Amino acid sequence: MRRTINRRSRKAGLPPGSLVHIGHGTGDTELSGIRYSSGGAHPILFQEGSRSSRSDVPSPEREGVLWLQVRGVTDASTIQKIGEIYRLHPLLLEDVMNTDQRPKVEDYGDHLFVVLRGLHFDTTRGLQQNQVCLVLGKDYVISFEESDEERNFEGVEHRLMDGRGRLLQEGADYLLYSLLDSVVDHYFAVLESVSDEIEMLEDEVLSGKENLLPAIHRLKRELISLRKSIWPLREALVFLDRQHSSLIDEDLSVFFRDIYDHCIHIVDTIESFRDMLSGLLDVHLSSISTRLNQVMKLLTLITTIFMPMTLITGIYGMNFERMPFLHSNYGFPMIIGIMAMISGSMIYFFRKKRWL
Numbered sequence: 001m002r003r004t005i006n007r008r009s010r011k012a013g014l015p016p017g018s019l020v021h022i023g024h025g026t027g028d029t030e031l032s033g034i035r036y037s038s039g040g041a042h043p044i045l046f047q048e049g050s051r052s053s054r055s056d057v058p059s060p061e062r063e064g065v066l067w068l069q070v071r072g073v074t075d076a077s078t079i080q081k082i083g084e085i086y087r088l089h090p091l092l093l094e095d096v097m098n099t100d101q102r103p104k105v106e107d108y109g110d111h112l113f114v115v116l117r118g119l120h121f122d123t124t125r126g127l128q129q130n131q132v133c134l135v136l137g138k139d140y141v142i143s144f145e146e147s148d149e150e151r152n153f154e155g156v157e158h159r160l161m162d163g164r165g166r167l168l169q170e171g172a173d174y175l176l177y178s179l180l181d182s183v184v185d186h187y188f189a190v191l192e193s194v195s196d197e198i199e200m201l202e203d204e205v206l207s208g209k210e211n212l213l214p215a216i217h218r219l220k221r222e223l224i225s226l227r228k229s230i231w232p233l234r235e236a237l238v239f240l241d242r243q244h245s246s247l248i249d250e251d252l253s254v255f256f257r258d259i260y261d262h263c264i265h266i267v268d269t270i271e272s273f274r275d276m277l278s279g280l281l282d283v284h285l286s287s288i289s290t291r292l293n294q295v296m297k298l299l300t301l302i303t304t305i306f307m308p309m310t311l312i313t314g315i316y317g318m319n320f321e322r323m324p325f326l327h328s329n330y331g332f333p334m335i336i337g338i339m340a341m342i343s344g345s346m347i348y349f350f351r352k353k354r355w356l
Contacts, residue, residue, distance in 0.1 A: 019076040023131070023146055029075035031057065034160055038169050041160040043066075056086050062139040065172045067160075068142045069153070073097050077146075086111070086137060099131040099146045103233040105240060108285075112138040112247055114176070114236060117229035118145065118152045118183055121193035125263035127222040129229060132183055136247050137178045138301030156182050173248040177255045184259050187230065187266050191273075194223070198276055205284045208291075212284055220277050221298060228315055229269050234263050305346050309339045 006229045033044035036057070044066075060066050073079060073096055091107045095101050095115065106113045114134040121127055132152055133144040145152060151267055156178050159165050167178060197219055204212055237260040240255050312335060316323065325331030350356040 021076065021096055021097045021099075022073045022211060023073075027068060029072040029078045030044065031065060031068070031070055033058060033068045035064050035066050036160055036168055041168065043161070045272070057082055059085060060137060063140055063176060064139070066140040067175060070142065070144045070149070073099065073144055073146060082142065083167070086135070086140070086142065088135065089113075092135070096133050096144045101131060101133075103229070105236040107245055111135055111247055112176075112245055114180070114240075116180070116183055116236070119187055119190045119226070119229060121190045123193070124217065126223060127190070128198060130227070133174055134179055137174060138247065139172050141172050141175045141179065151245055152186065153179055153182050153187075161259060169247070173252055176248075177252055177259070180225050180256075181233075181261055184233075184262050184266075187262075191225070191266060191269055194219070194226075196347065197325075198273060199279055201258070202276075205287065208287060210288070213281075214285065215282050220274070220281075223270055223274050223277065227274075230263060230270070234260060234267070237263060252327050282339055295356070301350060305343050305350075308342045308346075312339055 018261050031046050033046075034041050035044060036042065045223065058066060058068065068082070070078075070082065075185070076097065079093055079096060083090070089109065092106070092108065092111075092113045095113070101115045103116045104114075112135070114136070116134075118130045119127065130146040130152075131144075132146070135142040135144075144152065156175075156180075160167055167174065184348045200221065201212065201215060237256055240248065240256045241260060244250055244253075316326075316335065320326075325334055328334070346353070
């Protein structure tokens with residue numbers, strides 16, 4: 001099971017801005033990039049291997065818009081090199097390598113820093129999260145992805161290289177919006193997968209399937225994690241919409257407001273899912289209790305039917321010389337008949353009362 005909180009003990013006592021990776025990723029840091037303008041988009045080629053590419057980090061001081069992609073944030077020297085070239089704040093670089101940050105926006109003057117969670121749902125592994133950091137500067141955007149396994153921006157890459165849409169005609173602020181929109185669009189795919197899981201659980205609960213508590217609790221835990229990852233993003237989007245930075249065109253406010261509306265819709269859907277799961281849990285526990293009560297009812301009825309027979313056999317098991325029918329030739333059949341008659345009368349009474 002993925003840890004809820006990452007270990008920060010390695011940073012104890014270190015000064016602010018110390019670059020220590022806190023997270024689950026263990027892969028190399030990979031660099032890629034695209035530089036584009038109204039004339040078209042061109043990929044930036046790096047040497048093979050993340051270590052040899054450190055010296056090839058492109059400078060933003062050229063024509064067009066630069067999108068630098070960094071996948072994997074385990075290599076502190078590469079992150080430090082990028083920070084030196086683009087003059088990024090040390091606390092920003094520290095947050096990039098601490099991969100359990102809450103979604104937020106920070107304004108450092110000449111660049112904006114946005115943190116959010118990339119979410120994907122796997123039917124076998126469940127909800128998968130990775131931290132996504134975006135840095136907006138003058139004519140450049142840097143995206144830091146915690147893991148190189150999940151691709152959060154493939155759609156944006158294809159649109160840039162194919163020249164579709166208005167990306168090529170806009171600046172770096174529109175690219176920032178497109179990247180944010182791409183991540184939030186993945187949230188809807190996650191919600192669809194969660195909805196399918198809930199529908200499947202609902203069918204299994206109503207069909208009386210047992211041992212569903214682990215699956216229900218796992219899904220509830222994932223919904224809590226979803227809410228924790230998306231709820232703070234609303235504040236960040238409000239900041240981008242209302243606190244106008246010189247790096248963002250005011251005309252883009254309507255676009256960031258659209259992403260904000262998507263987040264509101266997603267949060268409302270998560271709350272609905274949580275209520276549905278709570279209802280499913282109650283129904284499942286009630287069905288378990290009902291089945292247990294049925295078993296106890298059946299055992300009680302069986303015990304009640306056999307109690308008179310047990311009483312009679314117990315009485316005739318006492319070692320007394322003078323007992324009714326003890327020496328009679330018809331004593332045993334008579335007693336058996338009496339016990340059968342009593343049991344049959346009780347069964348008839350229980351059926352008439354619909355207890356059996």
